[in-house]
Amino acid sequence: MNQAAISPSRGVSLDESVESVLRNLPADERTLWWIDSADVQATRQIIQLAELRGDDIHIGQSTSTRLHRRVAESSGWLGTTLAEATTHSQLVITLGSEIETEVPQLAKQLVRPESTWVHLGEWSSEVVRPDHIIPTAVSGLYALLTEVLLRLRYESLGQRDTNSQLLYSAIAGSDYTTVVWSADQFNDDLDELTLRRLVAISHLVSQTHRFCLLPIEANTGRVTANETLSWLTGYSPSASFDAGRWSSKADRTGWPLEKFRRTFGSIVMFRNVVTANPLPQVGANLSIVPAGYAELAQGEVVEISAVGQGSAGHLMRGDGALSIFCGANQLSLSKRHTRQPSALELLTELRERLKQSANGALDRGDAADLAGETP
Numbered sequence: 001m002n003q004a005a006i007s008p009s010r011g012v013s014l015d016e017s018v019e020s021v022l023r024n025l026p027a028d029e030r031t032l033w034w035i036d037s038a039d040v041q042a043t044r045q046i047i048q049l050a051e052l053r054g055d056d057i058h059i060g061q062s063t064s065t066r067l068h069r070r071v072a073e074s075s076g077w078l079g080t081t082l083a084e085a086t087t088h089s090q091l092v093i094t095l096g097s098e099i100e101t102e103v104p105q106l107a108k109q110l111v112r113p114e115s116t117w118v119h120l121g122e123w124s125s126e127v128v129r130p131d132h133i134i135p136t137a138v139s140g141l142y143a144l145l146t147e148v149l150l151r152l153r154y155e156s157l158g159q160r161d162t163n164s165q166l167l168y169s170a171i172a173g174s175d176y177t178t179v180v181w182s183a184d185q186f187n188d189d190l191d192e193l194t195l196r197r198l199v200a201i202s203h204l205v206s207q208t209h210r211f212c213l214l215p216i217e218a219n220t221g222r223v224t225a226n227e228t229l230s231w232l233t234g235y236s237p238s239a240s241f242d243a244g245r246w247s248s249k250a251d252r253t254g255w256p257l258e259k260f261r262r263t264f265g266s267i268v269m270f271r272n273v274v275t276a277n278p279l280p281q282v283g284a285n286l287s288i289v290p291a292g293y294a295e296l297a298q299g300e301v302v303e304i305s306a307v308g309q310g311s312a313g314h315l316m317r318g319d320g321a322l323s324i325f326c327g328a329n330q331l332s333l334s335k336r337h338t339r340q341p342s343a344l345e346l347l348t349e350l351r352e353r354l355k356q357s358a359n360g361a362l363d364r365g366d367a368a369d370l371a372g373e374t375p
Helices: 014-023 040-053 063-075 082-088 103-110 138-154 162-172 189-205 220-233 257-263 343-358 364-370
Strands: 031-037 056-059 091-095 116-120 132-134 176-182 210-216 238-242 245-247 266-271 286-290 300-304
Touching (some): 031 040, 040 238, 138 162, 138 189, 176 189
Parallel strands (some): 031 056, 031 266, 176 210
16 A cells, blocks of 8 residues: 555545546556445446446455355245345244344344244354254255255155254245345355255245245445446446446456456455455555555555445345346245236236226226326
């Protein structure tokens, strides 16, 4: 880090630091904006700067995020949101030890008096406790879920030990099950097998009931940046602005850091949401970071205020970032499926009702009201 290059914009927002940021960027080289974590407004501003300069944007992805994305895209799964799960879940299953840090908040939202809560893993808190605890290490979840899958699929197969029997009975007796875990804890090859077992159970149970998977992403700034970039450009986690439009020229989620350095003339590292994770060492030429991160930053440094520490910002919870990939396989949804109708379905219904109107089933006023017109 160049200590002398720290901008006098210490403690202000990105919006107030734009001139200082632009002065530190080469005008004749293509720049990559690497967003580690950001709120909605900061992401919008970076998109605007990238459009102005003709730059690229990339949202840093953790190993666990890539693993979950790979499983979901190859196998498909039925996702949900906290709002939907809170309203409908009869059974809540939590996995692993790291989810316990989220549970005091999740329990208030997900676990209703009439629902059952089963935790798979160690548990230490006495403040809030699940209805049932199956003390299984993360490395043992694959075997446990395999036994339960066999029981659900074939009834007579599978070992009938106490733990698998408890979990099987809970799942078999629930019309709406939500499985929740911390995405960051599941990031290696065995974890991938565990997730694929969960997906297999979800596919099977969802033929007659609802079985949803809800991984929680701890880095809300990363979730927010991913969602905002996708909304505003149509692409995520990487987007390029060229010839007046956004595109995604390459899947950069698996690129080694050295390839980023070779591809772009300069790299800007951005973070304005505080996380426990260290700054990625991508060889940044310019780092825009909150106070306290300057010593760990690379290149020229512009210090800005962090969300929640001197500035306000809109963040999204981490429950939607990974549950949106549900299209690889067509799932058989249950009669309890509660999603909102799509725009196409609403339009089809409108057309049918207007057609009925023409046949006299509806009067002219009803049809005009449906079409949003004045009779």
